[in-house]
Amino acid sequence: MSDVSSTNPIDRQRRLFFGVATTALAAGVGALEAQAADTAAPAGGPLSDVPIVLPKTEFVYEAIVTLQDTIEMGQSPLGDRRIINITGGEFAGPRIKGKVMPGGADRQLLRKDGVRLLNALYEMQTDDGAIITVNNRVLIDTPKDGPRYAFSHIDITAPEGPHEWLNRRMFVGTLHSLRPKPMVLIRVFSLI
Numbered sequence: 001m002s003d004v005s006s007t008n009p010i011d012r013q014r015r016l017f018f019g020v021a022t023t024a025l026a027a028g029v030g031a032l033e034a035q036a037a038d039t040a041a042p043a044g045g046p047l048s049d050v051p052i053v054l055p056k057t058e059f060v061y062e063a064i065v066t067l068q069d070t071i072e073m074g075q076s077p078l079g080d081r082r083i084i085n086i087t088g089g090e091f092a093g094p095r096i097k098g099k100v101m102p103g104g105a106d107r108q109l110l111r112k113d114g115v116r117l118l119n120a121l122y123e124m125q126t127d128d129g130a131i132i133t134v135n136n137r138v139l140i141d142t143p144k145d146g147p148r149y150a151f152s153h154i155d156i157t158a159p160e161g162p163h164e165w166l167n168r169r170m171f172v173g174t175l176h177s178l179r180p181k182p183m184v185l186i187r188v189f190s191l192i
Contacts, residue, residue, distance in 0.1 A: 055191045055192070056191070056192050057172065057189035057190065057191060057192065058189060058190045058192050059093065059094070059187070059188075059189055060093050060094075060095075060096070060166075060169075060171065060188045060189060060190050061091045061092060061093030061096055061097070061187075061188050062091065062092060062093065062185065062186070062187050062188070063089055063090070063091035063100055063124070063185070063186045063188070064089050064090055064091075064100075064178070064183055064184075064185055064186075065086055065088075065089040065100050065122075065183060065184050065186060066086070066087045066088045066089050066100075066182060066183050067084050067085070067086060067087060067106070067182045067183065067184065068084060068085040068086075068087055068182070069084075069182070070082050070083075070084050070108075071083045071084070071085075076109070078109055078111060078112075079109050079110045079111040079112050080109070080110040081107075081108070081109055081110075082107075082108040082109075082110065083105055083106065083107050083108070084105065084106040084108065085104075085105050085106075086100065086102065086103070086104035086105060086106065086120070086122045087102050088100055088101070088102045089183070091124055093188075095165075096126055096163060096166075097126065097127055098124055098125050098126040098127050099124065099125055100122060100123075100124050101122065101123040101124060101125055101131075103122070103123070104120065104121055104122020104123060104134075105120070105121065105122070106118055106119070106120040107119045107120075107121075114141070114142070114143075115139060115140065115141050116138075116139075116140040116141075117137070117138070117139060117140075118136070118137065118138040118139075118140065118152075118175075119135070119136075119137050119138075120134070120135070120136040120137075120138070121133075121134070121135050121136075122134055122136075126163060128162065130158060130159055130161060130162070130163050131159065132156060132157065132158045132159075132163060132166065133156070133157040134154060134155070134156055135154065135155040135156075136152050136154045136173065136186065137152055137153055137154070138150060138151070138152040138173075138175050139151060139152070140175070150174060150175045150176070151172065151173070151174060151175075152172065152173040152174070152175060152186075153170075153171070153172055153173075154171040154172065154173050154188055155171070156169075156171055156188075169190040169191065170190070170191045171188050171189065171190055171191070172188075172189050172191065173186055173187055173188045173189065174186070174187045
């Protein structure tokens, strides 16, 4: 067994290494405990000891989409069906901009409980000519006793090249009507 007061250079290096390693380990555990304490646990408590990390978002683009009048398509067992044709628009963000192409459509279901489900499928063309396909699925709830809820999850498919980064992210969005104009405002965010 080595003497703690040894002047052997190898012993001093070992003591220094283990001292630094112990300090770093304690700091890492303390940081994880602080992160776990700052994060709200789900009701009923977590099922594991893995720290809860809340997703963050990053703004990707904003689109103003022009629309035709609503076409009523009749009742279904789930509710009223409607379709709204997309006639164009424009979009812009920090890394991408261009125009919304005509020809897409927003298929809607007005459920019997008052919730509207939207499924808009359309294409956008970037300023450099790339065609991007967007499938925007929105849930809108306007309860009498609370604020309007209108959020979406969005699938974006881009061609290979400068915009292929869009294929590697999950997207969420918001939807705002611009009535009386036949337009909607869509804001898209990447989960990071």
